[in-house]
Amino acid sequence: MAGALSRPVFEAIVHALAVVMPGRSPADVALKHFFRDHRALGSRDRALLADTVYSVLRRRRLLEALTPSATPRELALASLVRLQGVGLGQLDSLVRGAEHDWLAALKARDLDALPFELRADLPDWVIARLRRRHGDEEILALARALQHPAPLDLRVNTLKAPREAVLERLERDGTPGVPTRFSPLGVRLREKVALNQHPMFLDGAVEVQDEGSQLLGLLVEPRRTDLVVDFCAGAGGKTLQLGAAMGSHGRLYAWDVSDKRLANLTPRLRRSGLSNVHPQRIAGENDTKVKRLRGKVDRVLVDAPCTGLGTLRRNPDLKTRQTEAGLAELGAKQWAILEAAAALVKPGGRLVYGTCSLLEEENEALVERFLAAHPEFEPLDCSAVLARQGIAVPGCERYLRLLPHVHDTDGFFAAVLQRRP
Secondary structure, eight states: OOOOHHHHHHHHHHHHHHHHHSSOOOOHHHHHHHHOOTTSHHHHHHHHHHHHHHHEEEEEEEHHHHSSSSSSSHHHHHHIIIIIIOOOOGGGGTTOHHHHHHHHHHOOOOOSSSSSEHHHHHHOOHHHHTTTTHHHHHHHHHHHHSSSSOOOOEEEEEETOOOOHHHHHHHHHOOOOOOOOTTTTTTSSOOOOOOOOHEEEHOOOSSEEOOHHHHHHHTTOOOOOOOEEEOTTTTHHHHHHHHHHTTTOOOEEEEOOOHHHHHHHHHHHHTOOOSSSEEEEOOSSSOOHHHTTTTTTEEEEEEEOOGOOOOOOOOOOOOHHHHHHHHHHHHHHHHHHHHHHHHHHHEEEEEEEEEEEGGGGHHHHHHHHHHHHHHEEEEHHHHHHHHHTTTTTTSSSSSSSEEEHHSSSOEEEEEEEEEEO
16 A cells, blocks of 8 residues: 555545444445445545455454453454554554554564464364364464465366466466466466456456366266256356266256255356256255155265355354354254255165355265165265366365465365265
8 A cells, every 4th residue: 555544545445344243244345335335435445455455354353452442443443453463653644642652563573472372363173173183283273274265266167278278368468377286277367457348258258266266067977968966056156067077968956945046047157158057946955856756866965055164265254143052053953954965866866965164064974874774875075076177186085174374275175975886
């Protein structure tokens, strides 16, 4: 940021924090509404405001411990000075009374000397669960990766263009990217840009999709003649990936309980050029649409509703919006969905269960419990499924476990379960 920060922009930042921090709605939704109500803000001011809000959300536990009263104003000042590199001189006209001395002391403070919990900046209940599997050094490496913004990944729609052509076009247009490390469908942009008016986006040649999400879709391995169900389709990122993998053949149902999420799939589906995708709203896992396909489906993908803690780079507000009580409720929902999805799979068919969670009880523990209750299913090694596609992911064996500090993707878990013939 060059020059002094203006009072109107600073006051807008403080106001936005006051709106977002209570967590009554997801941060991205709250900010979208805030910008709609404050149209006078310029693009540069909006970018600074969004950066500051997300900086506070990523390090909220730390900043609340280091500020006198953790008000939105103090948190904004602390983030700007300590985390975003804004000089005290740029804030001279905004700082009141003793705030200058407090901010100067904060700027000089050694954050590495603070307690582990503040450096990790994760809730105690999350740290306790991560400690069941990882040591503190590993947890801290993971936590620090989660404190940085995620890169912008695209998935190439191979029905429209090969990846090489997409990379060449992006280079020509001044938005260069590189092939993703693991996914053969992915492109990682060197810088974040607004893609919604780019010709390749409008034509459906690319979609925004994290590389980890792409790997989850690749585990499904749908064939061109298959009947496939994406059980929790959401806005349909993986649905579109599966449809393209099927060459727009076969039949692919995109199910979700939310009309709004499925409505977001409609324009994406139109751009994709796919004709084999059939979005359907279901009332729940016991919907008649679900029951009528029992034992008939070749491939089922369950990207289960979860805490979403693997996406904290994008959704840092989940650290305060998710709770232990909510985790228990999600566990019951995940089990019910997995049971219903498994009933769809025909003999010899495949069920892929995945989450964007880092917690064992949403992942391995749930799958092991399912396998114990369902001897008609057996696990396939995720590493073998990916190896058939020329993909090798470090640490991927029986299950796919993706971690931001190891793989530079969102945090994902996946298991591949086959119904015995």
